[in-house]
Amino acid sequence: MSRLVMKFGGTSMADLERIRRVAGLVAAEAANRRVAVVVSAMAGKTNELVAWTDGAGEAAGNLGPSDEEYDAVVASGEQVTAGLLAMILRNLGVPARSWLGWQVPIFTDSAHGRARIDDIPAANLIGALDAGEVAVIAGFQGVTRGGRLATLGRGGSDTTAVAIAAALKAESCDIYTDVDGVYTADPRIEAKARRLAKVSYEEMLEMASLGAKVLHSRSVEMAMAHGVLVRVLSSFVEPGGAPGPGTIVCDEEEILEKRIVSGVAFSRDEAKISLFGLPDHPGVSSEIFGRLADANVNVDMIVQSHARSEGAANMEFTVGRRDAARAVEIVKSAQSAIGFEEVAVDEEVAKVSVIGVGMRSHAGVAKTMFGALAEKGVNIQVISTSEIKISVLIDAAYTELAVRALHAAYGLDQP
Amino acid sequence: MSRLVMKFGGTSMADLERIRRVAGLVAAEAANRRVAVVVSAMAGKTNELVAWTDGAGEAAGNLGPSDEEYDAVVASGEQVTAGLLAMILRNLGVPARSWLGWQVPIFTDSAHGRARIDDIPAANLIGALDAGEVAVIAGFQGVTRGGRLATLGRGGSDTTAVAIAAALKAESCDIYTDVDGVYTADPRIEAKARRLAKVSYEEMLEMASLGAKVLHSRSVEMAMAHGVLVRVLSSFVEPGGAPGPGTIVCDEEEILEKRIVSGVAFSRDEAKISLFGLPDHPGVSSEIFGRLADANVNVDMIVQSHARSEGAANMEFTVGRRDAARAVEIVKSAQSAIGFEEVAVDEEVAKVSVIGVGMRSHAGVAKTMFGALAEKGVNIQVISTSEIKISVLIDAAYTELAVRALHAAYGLDQP
Numbered sequence: 001m002s003r004l005v006m007k008f009g010g011t012s013m014a015d016l017e018r019i020r021r022v023a024g025l026v027a028a029e030a031a032n033r034r035v036a037v038v039v040s041a042m043a044g045k046t047n048e049l050v051a052w053t054d055g056a057g058e059a060a061g062n063l064g065p066s067d068e069e070y071d072a073v074v075a076s077g078e079q080v081t082a083g084l085l086a087m088i089l090r091n092l093g094v095p096a097r098s099w100l101g102w103q104v105p106i107f108t109d110s111a112h113g114r115a116r117i118d119d120i121p122a123a124n125l126i127g128a129l130d131a132g133e134v135a136v137i138a139g140f141q142g143v144t145r146g147g148r149l150a151t152l153g154r155g156g157s158d159t160t161a162v163a164i165a166a167a168l169k170a171e172s173c174d175i176y177t178d179v180d181g182v183y184t185a186d187p188r189i190e191a192k193a194r195r196l197a198k199v200s201y202e203e204m205l206e207m208a209s210l211g212a213k214v215l216h217s218r219s220v221e222m223a224m225a226h227g228v229l230v231r232v233l234s235s236f237v238e239p240g241g242a243p244g245p246g247t248i249v250c251d252e253e254e255i256l257e258k259r260i261v262s263g264v265a266f267s268r269d270e271a272k273i274s275l276f277g278l279p280d281h282p283g284v285s286s287e288i289f290g291r292l293a294d295a296n297v298n299v300d301m302i303v304q305s306h307a308r309s310e311g312a313a314n315m316e317f318t319v320g321r322r323d324a325a326r327a328v329e330i331v332k333s334a335q336s337a338i339g340f341e342e343v344a345v346d347e348e349v350a351k352v353s354v355i356g357v358g359m360r361s362h363a364g365v366a367k368t369m370f371g372a373l374a375e376k377g378v379n380i381q382v383i384s385t386s387e388i389k390i391s392v393l394i395d396a397a398y399t400e401l402a403v404r405a406l407h408a409a410y411g412l413d414q415p
Numbered sequence: 416m417s418r419l420v421m422k423f424g425g426t427s428m429a430d431l432e433r434i435r436r437v438a439g440l441v442a443a444e445a446a447n448r449r450v451a452v453v454v455s456a457m458a459g460k461t462n463e464l465v466a467w468t469d470g471a472g473e474a475a476g477n478l479g480p481s482d483e484e485y486d487a488v489v490a491s492g493e494q495v496t497a498g499l500l501a502m503i504l505r506n507l508g509v510p511a512r513s514w515l516g517w518q519v520p521i522f523t524d525s526a527h528g529r530a531r532i533d534d535i536p537a538a539n540l541i542g543a544l545d546a547g548e549v550a551v552i553a554g555f556q557g558v559t560r561g562g563r564l565a566t567l568g569r570g571g572s573d574t575t576a577v578a579i580a581a582a583l584k585a586e587s588c589d590i591y592t593d594v595d596g597v598y599t600a601d602p603r604i605e606a607k608a609r610r611l612a613k614v615s616y617e618e619m620l621e622m623a624s625l626g627a628k629v630l631h632s633r634s635v636e637m638a639m640a641h642g643v644l645v646r647v648l649s650s651f652v653e654p655g656g657a658p659g660p661g662t663i664v665c666d667e668e669e670i671l672e673k674r675i676v677s678g679v680a681f682s683r684d685e686a687k688i689s690l691f692g693l694p695d696h697p698g699v700s701s702e703i704f705g706r707l708a709d710a711n712v713n714v715d716m717i718v719q720s721h722a723r724s725e726g727a728a729n730m731e732f733t734v735g736r737r738d739a740a741r742a743v744e745i746v747k748s749a750q751s752a753i754g755f756e757e758v759a760v761d762e763e764v765a766k767v768s769v770i771g772v773g774m775r776s777h778a779g780v781a782k783t784m785f786g787a788l789a790e791k792g793v794n795i796q797v798i799s800t801s802e803i804k805i806s807v808l809i810d811a812a813y814t815e816l817a818v819r820a821l822h823a824a825y826g827l828d829q830p
Binding site for chain 2: 016019049052053055056057067068069070071072073075076077079080082083084086087088090091097098100102103147148149
C-alpha cells in the first residue's frame with residue numbers, strides 16, 4: 001500500500017473545529033493508504049510561546065533566545081496539536097497515535113532555533129503505519145544526539161513533512177495550507193493571479209526564498225534533493241468535500257507547458273544597510289561579511305560602488321529585517337577594523353522578483369522587467385540575479401504597484 | 416554540598432513576572448546548595464489543555480480522555496514553564512537547564528492520566544547538579560518504558576518534587592505555594608486559623624486526602640515512604656525577600672509539641688450515592704464495590720443500614736463528584752446482578768474532618784466533634800474514622816459553620 005504524507009499548518013489547526021475538519025481529510029486518505037500527518041501548532045500559539053521566551057530573555061541578554069530552552073518552550077505547541085488530532089482520529093474510529101520529534105526520532109544538529117534534520121530512522125514509524133495506524137507527527141521539532149529538543153525555525157513543519165516523506169519514500173507530500181496552490185503572484189495583491197498546475201523545484205525554491213509564503217524554502221530544497229513530489233492544497237474544503245487539484249511541485253522535466261516567467265514574488269522582510277566611506281582595498285568585504293556570517297546573519301543582495309572621494313567606496317547590502325539591528329551593531333563594533341565612515345539602515349524597502357526556469361534560454365527578461373518598472377516610475381536600488389530569477393530592491397511603498405506591473409508585463413494574467 | 420529540591424506551583428509560575436520572582440528565590444538557594452527545581456504549568460494552562468482534550472474526545476466517546484494522547488497534550492504545560500525558568504535563571508547568570516520527564520528520565524507505569532512514578536535513574540541529574548547547574552524539572556510528567564509521555568494526575572508536580580528529592584537524597588523538599596504553610600483550618604473560612612510549625616506525615620496525609628489543598632496526598636505518601644523532609648513555604652515574598660519558616664512535614668517523633676487535634680479539613684468534591692432495597696445477603700457489597708474498583712472509581716465513606724422492609728438493606732457511599740455519574744451508570748448497568756430497587760445521588764454534600772495523631776491516645780475526640788456539630792444543628796449523614804481522623808458527611812450548606820465550630824471546639828484558635 002502506498003504511503004502518503006499530509007501536512008497541515010497553523011491556520012488549519014487553529015481550533016478544535018478545524019482540527020476535526022483536518023481529521024476528516026486524513027480519515028478519507030487513510031482508507032486507501034498508509035498516512036503520516038505532520039502538524040503545526042495552532043495559529044498564534046508559536047508566536048505566544050516565542051513572546052514568552054523573548055520576555056524571559058530580555059532580563060539580561062547574556063544569551064540569545066535561540067538556545068535549548070527556547071526550543072523546549074516553543075516545541076510544546078506542536079505537541080498539543082499532534083495529541084489532539086490523534087485523539088480525534090481515534091474517536092472517529094481511525095487508529096492513530098501522536099509522535100513527538102524525539103519519539104520518531106527526528107535527529108537534528110544542535111543549531112537550536114534553526115536546527116537541521118540530519119537523520120530520521122523510520123523503522124518504528126513504518127512499523128506503526130504497516131500496522132494500520134495513522135502517524136500524527138509534531139512538525140517543526142526534532143531532538144539532538146544529546147537528547148535536547150531542537151526546533152527547525154519558521155516554516156519548519158514543511159521541512160518535517162518533506163523529510164518524513166523522504167524517509168518513508170512516500171508517493172506524495174501533500175502540504176495543506178490556506179491557499180489552494182501556488183499562484184503567479186499573491187492573489188491578495190494581484191486579483192488576476194492564476195494558480196499554477198505545476199511548478200519546478202527550482203522555481204518554487206526561488207519563490208519561497210523571495211517571499212512567497214506557501215512553502216518554506218528549506219522544505220523545497222529538501223524535496224528537490226530527495227525527489228519528493230510535493231502538492232500544495234487547500235485544507236479549507238466543505239466538510240466531506242475533497243481538496244482541489246492544487247499545485248504540484250516537481251522536476252522541471254515533468255512540466256510540459258514551458259513558460260519564461262512563472263511568477264512574481266515580493267518580500268517586505270528586508271532591510272538595507274549602507275556603509276559609506278569604505279577604504280578601497282582588498283579584504284574589506286571579507287572583513288564585513290565574515291563577521292556577519294560568524295554571527296549567523298544572512299546577507300542577501302550586495303552592491304558596491306565607488307564614492308566620489310578618492311580611494312573610498314560605498315557598500316549596500318540587505319539582511320532580514322529582524323537581523324538589521326544586530327547587523328548594524330556587529331558592523332559598528334568593528335568600525336576601526338573595517339574602516340568605514342558611516343553606516344545607515346533603511347527598513348522601508350521591498351524586494352520584488354520575477355522567477356522562471358525559462359529565463360535560462362530566453363534573453364530580454366531583465367529588459368522587460370526594468371522597462372515595466374521604469375514606466376511606473378519605480379526606482380531600482382539594488383539588483384541581483386540568478387539563472388532563473390531577477391530581484392530588485394525598491395522603495396517599499398511601490399511594492400504592490402511593481403508586482404502588478406510585472407505580472408502584466410510577462411503576460412501572467414493570460415491563461 | 417547538600418541538595419535541595421524546590422517546587423513551584425501554577426500560581427507561582429502564572430506569568431513571566433512571577434517566574435522572575437521564582438528565579439530570584441532559586442538563585443538565592445543555588446548560591447549555597449545543589450538545587451533541583453520542579454515546576455507546574457502556568458495557572459490555568461492545564462485546565463485549558465484538558466478542555467481541548469475534552470473537546471477532542473467528545474465526538475464519539477470510543478475512548479476516555481485519559482489516554483496516551485491526553486497525556487501528550489497536557490504534559491506540554493510544564494515543558495513551557497521549565498524552559499522559561501531555565502532561561503531566566505541563565506539570564507541571571509545562574510547556570511541552569513530544563514529537564515522534561517523523559518529526559519531525566521522519570522519512569523512511570525502506563526496508567527495514563529494518573530500514572531505512578533516507578534523509577535528515577537538520577538545519575539545524569541546528579542552529574543548536572545555536581546557541575547553546578549540548577550536542574551529545572553517539568554513536574555507532573557514522566558515517560559513509560561514504551562517511550563510515551565505519561566502525566567501523574569492532579570497534584571502530580573508535588574509528587575514529582577518528592578520523588579526527585581528521594582532520588583537525590585535531598586536535605587529538604589521545599590514546596591512553594593500560595594500559602595505560607597499548613598494551617599489548622601483553611602484561613603479563608605476560619606480567620607483564627609493558625610499556621611502549624613510542624614505536622615506529621617500521617618496528619619498531612621489525612622489533611623491532603625480530606626481536602627486541604629496544600630499538598631497532594633500521593634506526594635505525602637511518597638515523602639513518608641522515603642523519609643523526605645518536606646517544607647511548605649510561600650512563594651509570594653517581596654522581591655529580594657526570603658520566605659518565612661513555613662510548615663515542616665516530618666516524622667511524628669520529631670514533633671515535640673503534642674496536640675490532640677492538629678487541624679480541621681473539608682472537601683466539597685464529594686457525592687453521596689444511595690442504593691435502596693438491597694438484598695440482605697453476603698456478597699452484595701463485593702458485587703457493588705468490585706465493579707466500581709474495576710472501573711477505577713474510588714469509594715470513600717460507606718455505611719449500610721437495614722431498611723424497615725424485611726430482609727432488605729440500604730447502602731450509602733461517597734465517591735469523588737466527577738466520578739458520580741459514572742458510578743451511577745456502573746451500578747445501574749448491574750442492577751439485576753446487584754439486585755437493588757433504587758439509586759439516588761446527592762452532590763450537595765461536604766466532608767468535614769478533624770485530624771490529629773493525638774487521637775491515638777486520647778478518648779473523647781469524637782464526642783467533642785459530634786457535640787459541637789449538634790449544638791449548631793448540623794446533621795451528620797455518614798461517619799468514617801481512622802486512627803488519627805474522624806470525618807463526617809454533612810449537607811454542603813453547613814460546611815463553613817461546621818469548620819468554625821470544630822476549630823473552636825478543639826481550641827485550635829488558642830496559641
